[in-house]
Amino acid sequence: MDLGLRNKIVAIAGASGLLGAATARALAAEGARLALLGREPASLDALTRQLVARGAASVQSFACDLASAESTDAAVATIERDAGPIDVLISAAGSAQGGVFWEIDDDAWRSNVEAKLFGSIRLLRAVAPRMVARKAGRIVMVVGNSGRQPDPRMLPGAAANAALLAIVRGLAEELGPHGVAINALNPGPVRSPRWDRLMQAAAERDGSSVEAVEAPHLARAALRRLGSADEVAQHVLFLASERAAHMTGSAVTIDGGTTKSI
Numbered sequence: 001m002d003l004g005l006r007n008k009i010v011a012i013a014g015a016s017g018l019l020g021a022a023t024a025r026a027l028a029a030e031g032a033r034l035a036l037l038g039r040e041p042a043s044l045d046a047l048t049r050q051l052v053a054r055g056a057a058s059v060q061s062f063a064c065d066l067a068s069a070e071s072t073d074a075a076v077a078t079i080e081r082d083a084g085p086i087d088v089l090i091s092a093a094g095s096a097q098g099g100v101f102w103e104i105d106d107d108a109w110r111s112n113v114e115a116k117l118f119g120s121i122r123l124l125r126a127v128a129p130r131m132v133a134r135k136a137g138r139i140v141m142v143v144g145n146s147g148r149q150p151d152p153r154m155l156p157g158a159a160a161n162a163a164l165l166a167i168v169r170g171l172a173e174e175l176g177p178h179g180v181a182i183n184a185l186n187p188g189p190v191r192s193p194r195w196d197r198l199m200q201a202a203a204e205r206d207g208s209s210v211e212a213v214e215a216p217h218l219a220r221a222a223l224r225r226l227g228s229a230d231e232v233a234q235h236v237l238f239l240a241s242e243r244a245a246h247m248t249g250s251a252v253t254i255d256g257g258t259t260k261s262i
Helices: 018-029 041-053 069-082 106-134 155-178 193-206 210-220 229-240
Strands: 009-013 033-038 058-063 088-091 137-142 180-187 251-254
Touching: 009 018, 009 069, 009 106, 018 033, 018 041, 018 229, 033 041, 033 069, 041 058, 058 069, 069 106, 088 106, 088 229, 106 137, 106 155, 106 180, 137 155, 137 229, 155 180, 155 251, 180 229, 193 210, 229 251
Parallel strands: 009 033, 009 088, 033 058, 088 137, 137 180, 180 251
Antiparallel strands: none
16 A cells, blocks of 8 residues: 655654664655654664665654754754655654652653653654644654553653643644644554563562563453564554544554553
8 A cells, every 4th residue: 555655754753763763664665755863873874774775765864862952953954954844753762761669769750751751842842833834744653552551660651651642632733723633653562672671670670580570461462462663663654644634633552452442
């Protein structure tokens, strides 16, 4: 199916992360023109070389620290100057610390909320007015299912995600009359080195095995498995495309049936 993304200028924040990179590969296969945003130039350069080797039509990387409004604004301005107006914004940046609630100190809370919530706010503040001025654009925020289904050992991330879902729902009302759509994608945990490290840390903390610690997470999913980054990327592409033309303010969950709702 042609998603109509060929030659669209797509900016991806958090491009060198697991989900960002998977999304970049999927978009390159659709013929999109990619602007990769991230804090680590070396990682962005490596991903750029990989995408070019796969035949990507156009890939440019832009250093951007979402912890800084100045860095974020400058990166967005540079993309629009060097690559062209951003048709689609995808935010896949930010991760969160886990742990027992009363063992997570204020600094950890601040750093986690800063990375995911305030970084996303700065990005939206830089891009949304440009799309409004052009009367066109699509925004996909990769949030996470913990915003609706909080895990007691992942509450900093859950709090940031819940706030982001509120922003997506409310901002849709502001952007919609100007032809700009914004939606959230809520993946559950995906199989990754980071997930493996979290399970290892939990096993060591509880004096258990990784398999025993992971088993309840798998049991909560109707499909009894974790998803993959590539599976998440396919849903990002749908929301980024005109195939989702009449969707805005929505939060789509892809977590193998872990979130229980009707």
